[in-house]
Amino acid sequence: MENDKNNDLGTTPKKVLVLFAHPSLRRSEVNAPLFKVAQQAEGVTAVDLYAEYPTLHIDIDREQKRLLANDIVIFQFPLYWYSTPSILKEWQDLVLEYGFAYGSQGTALHGKTFMCAISAGGKEEFYKADGYNHFKIRELLHPLEQMSNLVGMRYMAPFSLFGSRTALEDGKVASHTEGYRQLLSALVSDTLDLDVVAKREKVTAANLSTMMKGATS
Template identity: 65%
Template sequence: MAKKKVLILYAHPSPRRSEVNQPLFNACRNIEGVTAVDLYHDYPTYNINIDREQQRLREHDVVIFQFPLYWYSTPSILKEWQDLVLEYGFAYGSEGTELHGKKFLCALTAGGKEDAYQSEGYNHYTVRELLHPLEQMASLTGMEYLAPFTLFGARTAKEEGRKDVHVKAWKQLLTALVEDRIDYKKAQQVEKLEQSLSDIVTGEQS
């Protein structure tokens, strides 16, 4: 079975204070077939190397944005990355086909509980609805958008014993992506990947 190459673009402005995202990032760095990039570490002045980032995209089959949800969106460096790297003629436009057919998803944490991210909840929208700009980015660039991998109530996940469970599921998802054992149609249709891994991951780990 052909292996897929997974690119994780990690954006956390305060990694030393991270109780979930940093352990997730550390875990993915040990998985063969996964390239893990810490954007704030690599570009502390936001001077993004466009050529290098575009080449990374060319070389990978799956692209993942990993981040804590800040003010219903991504941390600022991911927006800067999009603005500079996803150029006309590279990522979109009549000749901008470099990303066509690649898979894209977000792996994020939210401080609020899951019931806050509902139409009748405190935040009025689901996480998938809040991510519509990124879903449209994937559509415009020809990538296949998969449902997000989300941890709610991240502030208390460690003390409640949910962090380790989430890290384990994250490693399971990444391994399945590398081994191409994903039902992509289902992964596009569900609301959240973390609650549907048993249905989405196919076959047995090699």
């Protein structure tokens, strides 16, 4: 949904683009409700890349126009083999062209904000140096962080749900979905403290409130 109304703080609302990638949405217990939240959020343009490009023939001009029209870009996806689903890699390879996103004349994305919203199958404690996966979740996303840096976007810590395989049974989906709604609202209203978020390892539904402007740690 689009929104051009001022928020309660009198600041100009930010425009958020959510690029969603899930190759098997009908089987999704976590990302499907999250994407529905994004579709319903004011000030947010939500795009299901697999639905829009079932043959992976990405419309480069359309995607670049979407980037230009928004202030904040979110990749929403399940973490598959420590990376994104394939369409997001294809999207980066095609859309982030030399002369548009990088190079001496490629400054179109400078000053924008980039963030990931991910679900990970493993438990939170698995994502550390001495854990099952050997790396922190932000470390596993370093290729996306460097992509963001190269094209001049400011990188934010990922909004993360762990243990997604059993999240529904464990009763985590509702609280995480509400956290995502609050995150998107805070991004649009510019009430999220990006200086704080940029320094964190991860953002979760549980710690989001500590990253709002004016919050005390």
